[in-house]
Amino acid sequence: MTAKDIERCITPKTKAIVPIHTYGNVCDMAPIMELADRKALLVLEDAAEAIGSKYMGRMAGTIAPVGIYSFHATKTITTGEGGAAVTSSIELRDRMHLFRSHGMAARRYWHEVAGHNFRLTNMQAAIGCAQLEQIEAITKERDRVYKTYTRLLQNVEGAMLQYYSDKVDPVVWAIAIALDVSAFSQGRDAVIEQLNQLGIETRPGFYSANTMPHIYGKLRLPVCEYLSQQVISLPSSPTLTEEEIERVCTSFKSCKK
Numbered sequence: 592m593t594a595k596d597i598e599r600c601i602t603p604k605t606k607a608i609v610p611i612h613t614y615g616n617v618c619d620m621a622p623i624m625e626l627a628d629r630k631a632l633l634v635l636e637d638a639a640e641a642i643g644s645k646y647m648g649r650m651a652g653t654i655a656p657v658g659i660y661s662f663h664a665t666k667t668i669t670t671g672e673g674g675a676a677v678t679s680s681i682e683l684r685d686r687m688h689l690f691r692s693h694g695m696a697a698r699r700y701w702h703e704v705a706g707h708n709f710r711l712t713n714m715q716a717a718i719g720c721a722q723l724e725q726i727e728a729i730t731k732e733r734d735r736v737y738k739t740y741t742r743l744l745q746n747v748e749g750a751m752l753q754y755y756s757d758k759v760d761p762v763v764w765a766i767a768i769a770l771d772v773s774a775f776s777q778g779r780d781a782v783i784e785q786l787n788q789l790g791i792e793t794r795p796g797f798y799s800a801n802t803m804p805h806i807y808g809k810l811r812l813p814v815c816e817y818l819s820q821q822v823i824s825l826p827s828s829p830t831l832t833e834e835e836i837e838r839v840c841t842s843f844k845s846c847k848k
């Protein structure tokens with residue numbers, strides 16, 4: 592998502608911008624923050640997939656006034672399910688506390704707003720603290736996995752690896768590759784099936800949000816739509832051995848037509 596693309600989508604009804612830092616990459620935030628300032632819009636960073644990634648030296652999720660992280664089982668650090676929201680604003684922190692806990696604040700069992708139960712359990716928080724203590728080791732292994740995939744796949748014709756700009760120091764959450772039909776004429780879904788037959792579980796790129804009618808109706812996003820049909824992500828766990836990554840890459844290359 593770029594500032595240029597966001598600007599053409601802003602309408603008088605727009606209240607906030609939610610850049611999504613996909614697969615561990617970070618959106619080019621400086622122009623997005625500049626645009627938001629100019630248009631007086633709030634920015635909420637979706638850093639669910641990008642914990643630990645940095646943009647111009649700053650942690651993804653801490654550039655805008657609000658950021659969120661996911662601790663789902665597959666994420667870089669996990670509490671099984673759950674997540675965290677961070678903010679640099681005391682006022683927003685207090686609002687989030689209110690909505691997190693059934694809309695109750697100082698007065699017990701008095702609901703100031705219609706809140707929910709978004710609390711993380713103490714057991715999950717304990718797992719999260721232990722995971723945080725290991726984040727450097729996890730990040731190092733993710734970096735190894737990313738570098739090995741890059742070495743083995745960077746010159747494979749028709750397989751475009753995710754691009755990271757010089758401003759981004761990523762913690763790669765998933766190895767995402769856009770397939771070109773000239774090299775994978777059977778199509779992405781057939782490649783997923785071929786790899787599945789070889790015992791390798793992959794996942795397709797996310798659906799483009801505008802194709803879900805209840806979300807964005809008639810908006811056209813041709814680049815997102817194209818990528819959602821062409822992207823495959825390969826096994827990306829930090830526990831993968833070099834041999835396992837080599838097997839995945841050899842199998843992936845054998846799918847080329």
Ligand SMILES: Cc1ncc(COP(=O)(O)O)c(C=O)c1O
Nearest residue numbers: 611637639640661662663673674
């Ligand atoms: C970009 C992005 N945003 C939000 C979420 C939702 O996170 P959770 O499953 O922890 O609610 C996910 C992951 O599931 C995600 O990848």
